[in-house]
Amino acid sequence: MQPDPLGYTLPLSQRTVVYPLGYPAEIFSNNPRVTEAAYESWGLFDKQFDTSPLRIHVIIGEGALPASPPSFTAQGHLLSILCDRDNFAVCDLDSAFSFCRLSSATALDRPWMRYHFLEAIAYVTLTHQHLSPVHAACVARNGRGVLLSAPSGTGKTVLSYSLARRGWTFVSDDVSFLIRSSSNLEVLGKPHEFRFDAYARKLFPELEGNLIVRDVKGQLLVERSARDLKTATRCRVDHLVFLDRTASGPARLDPCGANTALERLLRETPRYMDRVNQEQRSSFELLLSAQVHTLHYSAWEQAVPLLPPPARSPASPPNPPRSAPPNLRRCR
Numbered sequence: 001m002q003p004d005p006l007g008y009t010l011p012l013s014q015r016t017v018v019y020p021l022g023y024p025a026e027i028f029s030n031n032p033r034v035t036e037a038a039y040e041s042w043g044l045f046d047k048q049f050d051t052s053p054l055r056i057h058v059i060i061g062e063g064a065l066p067a068s069p070p071s072f073t074a075q076g077h078l079l080s081i082l083c084d085r086d087n088f089a090v091c092d093l094d095s096a097f098s099f100c101r102l103s104s105a106t107a108l109d110r111p112w113m114r115y116h117f118l119e120a121i122a123y124v125t126l127t128h129q130h131l132s133p134v135h136a137a138c139v140a141r142n143g144r145g146v147l148l149s150a151p152s153g154t155g156k157t158v159l160s161y162s163l164a165r166r167g168w169t170f171v172s173d174d175v176s177f178l179i180r181s182s183s184n185l186e187v188l189g190k191p192h193e194f195r196f197d198a199y200a201r202k203l204f205p206e207l208e209g210n211l212i213v214r215d216v217k218g219q220l221l222v223e224r225s226a227r228d229l230k231t232a233t234r235c236r237v238d239h240l241v242f243l244d245r246t247a248s249g250p251a252r253l254d255p256c257g258a259n260t261a262l263e264r265l266l267r268e269t270p271r272y273m274d275r276v277n278q279e280q281r282s283s284f285e286l287l288l289s290a291q292v293h294t295l296h297y298s299a300w301e302q303a304v305p306l307l308p309p310p311a312r313s314p315a316s317p318p319n320p321p322r323s324a325p326p327n328l329r330r331c332r
Contacts, residue, residue, distance in 0.1 A: 022048025
């Protein structure tokens with residue numbers, strides 16, 4: 001028998017097809033916990049795009065749970081995700097093929113595996129190929145989408161959750177994805193759960209007892225399902241609002257200039273290959289045709305009455321809607 005020191009013939013009998021952000025992905029593994037984790041992350045998404053599928057192979061072997069979160073390194077179209085010899089991934093972003101080797105202990109901790117490997121691989125690959133991420137929550141009311149952009153830890157999730165509890169449509173709590181191939185201002189979101197900093201349990205007592213995960217910096221996050229809230233996976237954007245949280249003072253909403261807005265968007269966007277960077281910049285320039293404001297506030301209760309900003313004037317009609325698959329859930 002021909003030797004196989006690289007493990008090419010290792011049987012990966014567990015196959016599943018899921019649709020992260022509506023894009024097809026095939027996941028092969030030798031362990032059913034990987035399939036369970038994939039459905040936890042993306043089982044509620046429907047297919048929205050006819051693209052070549054992402055292919056992710058996950059090999060589960062022996063070993064312990066890593067002592068720390070992974071490090072991410074990329075050159076050209078190759079990405080590595082590395083914890084230790086038992087927990088790592090290699091991704092070819094151009095071909096959308098990735099493989100992981102994870103320990104049996106990591107497979108037992110499905111939230112950890114999802115957050116640091118499965119979701120990281122899928123979203124980085126989709127960004128490389130199709131999307132422009134905006135570091136912003138997204139909510140909508142009466143079909144009008146509002147992006148709430150701010151650095152991490154400044155209240156995007158708290159504010160979007162507060163609005164969702166008041167009947168707004170929830171689309172995303174931290175990152176919203178512009179579709180680079182679209183000429184319309186539409187974003188994709190992950191509306192099935194919120195991930196809060198741990199301090200949010202003091203603001204919302206109902207978060208006590210919810211699932212705890214750790215982010216890439218090792219900080220604790222509280223994960224809360226959005227199944228009881230109004231949600232949409234896709235939304236047209238009419239407004240971009242930069243959040244400026246202050247120590248005190250009344251809340252106010254000010255116009256934001258295009259140059260300032262573009263600089264703030266780029267400041268919150270990781271670099272990729274030059275081609276991807278340029279395509280993302282073009283997406284951001286298109287986004288600035290929306291109404292752009294800065295919201296100054298010291299407490300989220302002050303911010304709620306000021307959203308959304310005033311409607312567009314008749315002289316500035318919103319972007320025309322584009323056709324969509326019949327099973328697409330839109331903001332209403």
